[in-house]
Amino acid sequence: MENAVLAKGTTFQPAANLVKIIEKESGQPISRCYQCKKCSAGCPVAPMADLHTNEVIRLVQIGDTERLLNSNRIWLCLSCKTCQARCPNGIDTSAVIDVLKGMALEQSRKPAEAKIPAFYKSFMDAVNMTGRLYELGMIGLYKMRTKTYTEDMGLGIEMIKRGKLKFLPEKVKNLNQVKEIFRKGREKK
Amino acid sequence: MKVGYYPGCSLHSTAADYGLSTEAVCRQMNIELAEIPDWNCCGATPAHSTNEFLAKALPLRNLVLAEGTGLDLVVPCTGCYNVCRQTHGFINRGSAKAHDVNGTVASIVGKKYQGQLKIMHLLEFFSQDEIMGDLKTRVIRPLTGLRVVPYYGCLMMRPAEDVAFDDPEQPQKLDRMLETLGAEVKPWSYKMDCCGGSFAIPKADIVTDLTGELVKQAKRAGAEAMVTACPLCQANIDTRQANSGMPILYFTELIAAALGLPEQNSWLAKHISDPRPLLKSHELI
Incomplete structure (x- = not known):
């Protein structure tokens, strides 16, 4: 048909x-x-x-x-x-x-748009590390995963100059709680 | 007046301008923002795209912490607001999954979420009659002649069952706010269209396409600036349409201008597409 x-x-x-x-x-x-x-x-x-x-x-x-x-x-x-x-x-x-x-x-399928899940994973990994999103850390992880080292470099520098990307991460004090939530997340899904 | 405050990650970084202007305006209006103790990232789009449990459990920890303060919760970031409200709705609908997530988070954080928290977007909070009334009396530099389009974006009003504090397709709250400040609000059909959201990094070409259309339509409507209440909308337009001559401001930045606050340079200087020449031309700064 x-x-x-x-x-x-x-x-x-x-x-x-x-x-x-x-x-x-x-x-x-x-x-x-x-x-x-x-x-x-x-x-x-x-x-x-x-x-x-x-x-x-x-x-x-x-x-x-x-x-x-x-x-x-x-x-x-x-x-x-x-x-x-x-x-x-x-x-x-x-x-x-x-x-x-x-x-x-x-099912570990090769995604038709590989950069998008690579971004999601890098974002979640960064949150797992500090409890809050550390943008530069997340960008680093993402660039290693996708080998897009030079992409948006100029923009990144402009953001850093304006204090919109910070060098140091903010950390949640009870980070063990966030880590435990992530551990449960791996168990459940 | 004292309210709970969940700035979210953006207001401490990529939306520092939103954070600074929000704090300054609230200080001026005697609104005390009590930051939720030890809050964490809400998980945003990456959480619900990859792990259903984390998408609910991460915001739930914040809701438990906020509920413990006994204060209403105000959320300036539209993404965080959306996630908080969706989680609040999910728990209150009481499915088996909701009980499971609430129980699991309680075993980690020490308390269950009771579902009693009043969660408001910052725009919703400012739109209350009492605060709008107060705001009106404080305007010393009305934004007369400044032609703007209000840009709400996707997540402030959708999904309607959980988040809509205004019409999900034709909201008016930001329009009213800008009129109250004295601006000339231009009608346009794109106030709820998507900016490309979380594709800012992985699919910048799509963000460039979508924001390009938004800026084109804002110009066609006769606007000199776009106004938003969402860090991602602002960042996507500010970075991907930096040379379009269309600055995009947070509504709190325009409140600050209308109140004549002295420290405006500290946040306006953070934009990529500098809004200061426009504001200067209208003698607002």
């Missing part, structure tokens, strides 16, 4: 439980979607993403895990929640996409 979502020659094993799993994990009523596409009309990254917002929901419904987890769309979601605000069926697609990002990370 011709279908805008299913590209020609695409084969997939529909995962019968995908919609149930993701509805449970995200708390979103995915089955209600009737493809009105209001979500896609308002999406700021629609021009850059390989799937439209409504297509994400459709692919979850039909259980096409492969296309979802390999798409750049899951990483390009900005969580601006415009789709959530406009959905007549009360679906927050960014919450659905958060679950998909978690699945992709868990």
